[in-house]
Amino acid sequence: MxxxxxxxxxxxxxxxxxxxxxxxxxxxxxxxxxxxxxxxxxxxxxxxxxxxxxxxxxxxxxxxxxxxxxxxxxxxxxxxHHPVRQAAHHGERLTARVTLTSAPIPLRGPSFGAQRAQDRALVRTELETAVVVGRHVRAGGSVVLLVPTDRWRDLIAGQSVTVRGKAAPPRSGELTIAALQVFGAPTDVAAPPGWQRTAADLREGLRRTAAAELSPAAAGLLPGLVIGDTRALPPEVAQDFETAGLTHLMAVSGANLAIVCGTVLLVLHLIGAGPVLSVLGAGAALVGFVVLAGPEPSVLRAAAMGAVTLLALVLGRRRSALPVLSASVIGLLLLLPELATSAGFALSVAATAGLVVLAPAWAAALRDRGVPVGVAEAIAVPLAAHVVTAPLVAALSGTVSLVAVPANLLAGPVVAPATVLGVLATVVAPLSGWLAGAFCWLAAPELEWLALVADRAAAVPGGSFEWLPGTAGGLLLAALVVVGLFVLRGKRFRVLAAVALLVVVLVLVPVRSAVSGWPVPGWSMVACDVGQGDGLVLATGRPEEAVVVDTGPDLERSAACLDRLGVRRIPLAVLTHLHADHVSGLTGLLGRFSVGAVAVGPLREPAWAMREVVRDARAHRVPVVPMQAGQRASWPGLVLDVLAPDPALARTQTAEDANDASIVLLATTPAGRVLLTGDIELPAQGELVASGLDLRADVLKVPHHGSRYTTPRFLNAVRPGTALISVGDGNSYGHPSPFVVDVLTRAGAKVLRTDQEGDIAIMPGPNGPRHVSRGDPLRAVDR
CATH class of the missing domain: 1.10.287 (Helix Hairpins)
Incomplete structure (x- = not known):
C-alpha cells in the first residue's frame, strides 16, 4: 500500500x-x-x-x-595533524591571523564568584596564518576564540584580525583545530566586506528602532523573531520562553524563512506575477534573509529547512517534500559536517519532517471533521512539530512540557505578522526612521501578546514533568509516540485518549504538588537547590510571602524553588554580597514576583554586579536599600537581626574582600534560631567570635559552601544541631571540605547538602528543628 x-x-x-x-x-x-x-x-x-x-x-x-x-x-x-592542533596539545601561546566567520557571541549560563559568563564571548574564525614557537604556519582551519566581550563586541563576520593567546585542544566531536584563549583586544583589524557591513548596519538599525519604539520585552523580542538576536531580551522573558517551549521562535529557523518567502510569493501572486518571476522573487528573498541574518551554519541550515517547508506548505508539493528534505540533509552534512552533532540541526530536521509528513494529513483530517480552514492548520502545525521534537527535547533537557502545544497554538497566529513587520522595519530603517518606527508600532500588539503567552504558560503549575534524560529517555519517548500515533488511528482509542488527556489536565496536574508532599506545611526556612550558589527562603508567617536571602547563579532555579513553595510576595530580598553565585538569579525574581525591596551591604563590589542590581531593580521599580550590622527587620513569624558587616570595616575593604563583607543574619523563626553567613571566611569569622555576640543557633547555613576557609572556633561558637551546605553537584572547587564536614559531624551536627538532598525545608519539631528534603521530585522525605 x-x-x-x-x-x-x-x-x-x-x-x-x-x-x-x-x-x-x-x-x-x-x-x-x-x-x-x-x-x-x-x-x-x-x-x-x-x-x-x-x-x-x-x-x-x-x-x-x-x-x-x-x-x-x-x-x-x-x-x-594540523600544526596548530599540535601546539594546542602542549598549551603553546601563538599569534594568529584569522577571519571572523561569526560575530562575537557572549557566553550564557551560570556565573560564579566575581566573574560573569557574559564577560567572555565566543568567536568562530577561519585561520589564515599563525606563528607557533617562532615557526610561521600558513594553513587553514577552523579556530574558536574565547575573547573579552567588551573589547570585541563591535566586530562582525568577515573582518580579519590578528590575535595572541593560549591554544587548547577543542572539544571532541568537532573539526575545529584549536580553541584560543584571548585576553586582549584584536590588532590589525581589517574592514569587513561591504555586504557584511551593510547587513550589520541593517541589524543595528532594527535594534535601535525597536529600543526607541517598544517596551523592553517587545524590543528584545523583535530582533529575536527576525534575525535570532536576543541580546536585548530581558532575562526573565527569555526564561519564560524557554519554560513555555517557545524558544524556537527566537532562533533563525526554517519557519522564519518560510514566512518571509511565503509573504513574497503571496504578494507576487496578488500582483499577477507568473511562476518564474515568483520563484525568482522567493529565491531572492531567501538569499537576502541569509545575508541579513549572517551566513553562519545555523542560518544555512534554516535556509535549507525553510525551502523544504515552503515547498510542502506553500507550494503544496507534499510528495516531493521528503526527497527534498533528505537531499537537503545530505548536502548540508557534506558541506558542514559538524551539524551532525548539533542539537539544533536535529530539532530542525525533525520539526521540518513533522511539518511535511504529519501536519498536512492532520490538517486535512481536522477540516474533514468541520474545523474551519486556517484553524485546522493552526492546530496541526504546532502539534506535529511538538510531537516529533518531544523525544529530542526530552533527551536533551530531561523534561516533557505539557504547555508547549497550547502555548504555540496561542502564539502561532501572531508570529508571521510580527516577523514580516520586523523585516520591513529592518529594510526601511536606513531610508526612513519614521516609517521603520511605524512598522515597529504595528508589531507591538503581537509582540506583547507573545510575551503574555510565554509569561502565563511558564506560570502554569505542573506545566512540565521530569523525564529520563539522555539517549535512553529520548528513545523511550519516541517509542511511546510511535505507538501512540499508531493506536490513535482507531476511533475508539481516540476517544479513550481524549478522556485520558482530560484526566491529566483537570485532575493529575492540579493535584501533582499535593501528592508529592511538597511544599511541606509549616516550613520556616528552605535552602533551595540552586547549584553552586546560595538561595535561601524564610517564611514570614503571612500566606504566600517569604524573605529571600541570595538568589543563586542563574535565572531559573531560585525562582522555580519559590514557585514550588507557593511564594508570591517577597517583602525583602537580601543579597549577602555581590558575587554572581549569590545575585545572578535576582532578575528572575524581579520579573516574576512582587518584591518590596532589595538589600545590599556596605561594600558595593564588584562594580559590574552592583550596576546590574541597581539597573534591574529600577526597571521593576524596586528600591535598593542598605543593610549593615545593628539593623533589625521583623514580620509576624520572622525576626532578622543583622550581625555583620560593620560599615566601618567595609569602608577599608576592596572587591577582593567581598566574601568577608557578606551580610550575616540571625533569623528567629518558629523552628528556632538560624544563622545565615553568606560566604564569610576566616577574618570575618574571627571578628564575629571576638565581638562577643551570641552566635548560638539551632541551624547554621555553613559559610562559603563549606569551603576549607572555615575555622573550628567559629563552628564551636555556633554549635548548630543542623548544618546546611548549599553546594553544586560535582563542583570544581572541592566544596564542601571534608575537614569542615568532619568537624561539624564530630560536634553532633546533622550535615545536610543541597547537592545530595535537593531543596531542604526546616520546620519546628517536638525536640528542635526537623527537616524535610525534596531530593526525589515526586517524594518528600521527612527526617
Whole structure:
C-alpha cells in the first residue's frame, strides 16, 4: 500500500548522517575504514542494480555514505595533524591571523564568584596564518576564540584580525583545530566586506528602532523573531520562553524563512506575477534573509529547512517534500559536517519532517471533521512539530512540557505578522526612521501578546514533568509516540485518549504538588537547590510571602524553588554580597514576583554586579536599600537581626574582600534560631567570635559552601544541631571540605547538602528543628 510519500532518499540521508557521526566521534581512521568498506561493497551490489530496485537504492546509500566517510577521514586527518592542533596539545601561546566567520557571541549560563559568563564571548574564525614557537604556519582551519566581550563586541563576520593567546585542544566531536584563549583586544583589524557591513548596519538599525519604539520585552523580542538576536531580551522573558517551549521562535529557523518567502510569493501572486518571476522573487528573498541574518551554519541550515517547508506548505508539493528534505540533509552534512552533532540541526530536521509528513494529513483530517480552514492548520502545525521534537527535547533537557502545544497554538497566529513587520522595519530603517518606527508600532500588539503567552504558560503549575534524560529517555519517548500515533488511528482509542488527556489536565496536574508532599506545611526556612550558589527562603508567617536571602547563579532555579513553595510576595530580598553565585538569579525574581525591596551591604563590589542590581531593580521599580550590622527587620513569624558587616570595616575593604563583607543574619523563626553567613571566611569569622555576640543557633547555613576557609572556633561558637551546605553537584572547587564536614559531624551536627538532598525545608519539631528534603521530585522525605 502506498504511503503517499517518496522515501527513497531517506535511508541515504540516515547513512550519510551516520557516516559523518562516525568521523566526528570515532576519529578519522575509523571513518577511513568505513569509507573503504562501503566502496568495496559497491562492486558486489553493482550487477544486481540493473534490474532490482533494492540494489539501486543500496548502491546510492553505499556511494554517498562512502563519500561522506571519506570526506570525514580527510578532514579529520587534516585537523588532527594540523600544526596548530599540535601546539594546542602542549598549551603553546601563538599569534594568529584569522577571519571572523561569526560575530562575537557572549557566553550564557551560570556565573560564579566575581566573574560573569557574559564577560567572555565566543568567536568562530577561519585561520589564515599563525606563528607557533617562532615557526610561521600558513594553513587553514577552523579556530574558536574565547575573547573579552567588551573589547570585541563591535566586530562582525568577515573582518580579519590578528590575535595572541593560549591554544587548547577543542572539544571532541568537532573539526575545529584549536580553541584560543584571548585576553586582549584584536590588532590589525581589517574592514569587513561591504555586504557584511551593510547587513550589520541593517541589524543595528532594527535594534535601535525597536529600543526607541517598544517596551523592553517587545524590543528584545523583535530582533529575536527576525534575525535570532536576543541580546536585548530581558532575562526573565527569555526564561519564560524557554519554560513555555517557545524558544524556537527566537532562533533563525526554517519557519522564519518560510514566512518571509511565503509573504513574497503571496504578494507576487496578488500582483499577477507568473511562476518564474515568483520563484525568482522567493529565491531572492531567501538569499537576502541569509545575508541579513549572517551566513553562519545555523542560518544555512534554516535556509535549507525553510525551502523544504515552503515547498510542502506553500507550494503544496507534499510528495516531493521528503526527497527534498533528505537531499537537503545530505548536502548540508557534506558541506558542514559538524551539524551532525548539533542539537539544533536535529530539532530542525525533525520539526521540518513533522511539518511535511504529519501536519498536512492532520490538517486535512481536522477540516474533514468541520474545523474551519486556517484553524485546522493552526492546530496541526504546532502539534506535529511538538510531537516529533518531544523525544529530542526530552533527551536533551530531561523534561516533557505539557504547555508547549497550547502555548504555540496561542502564539502561532501572531508570529508571521510580527516577523514580516520586523523585516520591513529592518529594510526601511536606513531610508526612513519614521516609517521603520511605524512598522515597529504595528508589531507591538503581537509582540506583547507573545510575551503574555510565554509569561502565563511558564506560570502554569505542573506545566512540565521530569523525564529520563539522555539517549535512553529520548528513545523511550519516541517509542511511546510511535505507538501512540499508531493506536490513535482507531476511533475508539481516540476517544479513550481524549478522556485520558482530560484526566491529566483537570485532575493529575492540579493535584501533582499535593501528592508529592511538597511544599511541606509549616516550613520556616528552605535552602533551595540552586547549584553552586546560595538561595535561601524564610517564611514570614503571612500566606504566600517569604524573605529571600541570595538568589543563586542563574535565572531559573531560585525562582522555580519559590514557585514550588507557593511564594508570591517577597517583602525583602537580601543579597549577602555581590558575587554572581549569590545575585545572578535576582532578575528572575524581579520579573516574576512582587518584591518590596532589595538589600545590599556596605561594600558595593564588584562594580559590574552592583550596576546590574541597581539597573534591574529600577526597571521593576524596586528600591535598593542598605543593610549593615545593628539593623533589625521583623514580620509576624520572622525576626532578622543583622550581625555583620560593620560599615566601618567595609569602608577599608576592596572587591577582593567581598566574601568577608557578606551580610550575616540571625533569623528567629518558629523552628528556632538560624544563622545565615553568606560566604564569610576566616577574618570575618574571627571578628564575629571576638565581638562577643551570641552566635548560638539551632541551624547554621555553613559559610562559603563549606569551603576549607572555615575555622573550628567559629563552628564551636555556633554549635548548630543542623548544618546546611548549599553546594553544586560535582563542583570544581572541592566544596564542601571534608575537614569542615568532619568537624561539624564530630560536634553532633546533622550535615545536610543541597547537592545530595535537593531543596531542604526546616520546620519546628517536638525536640528542635526537623527537616524535610525534596531530593526525589515526586517524594518528600521527612527526617
Amino acid at each position: 502506498s504511503t503517499g510519500f517518496d522515501l527513497r532518499l531517506a535511508p541515504t540521508a540516515v547513512a550519510v548522517w551516520a557516516a559523518t557521526l562516525i568521523g566526528l566521534l570515532a576519529g578519522w581512521l575509523v571513518a577511513a575504514v568505513a569509507a573503504v568498506f562501503a566502496l568495496l561493497v559497491v562492486p558486489l551490489v553493482w550487477p544486481a542494480s540493473r534490474n532490482r530496485a533494492w540494489a539501486r537504492a543500496t548502491l546510492v546509500v553505499l556511494l554517498l555514505a562512502g563519500v561522506a566517510a571519506a570526506g570525514m577521514a580527510v578532514r579529520g586527518h587534516h585537523a588532527e
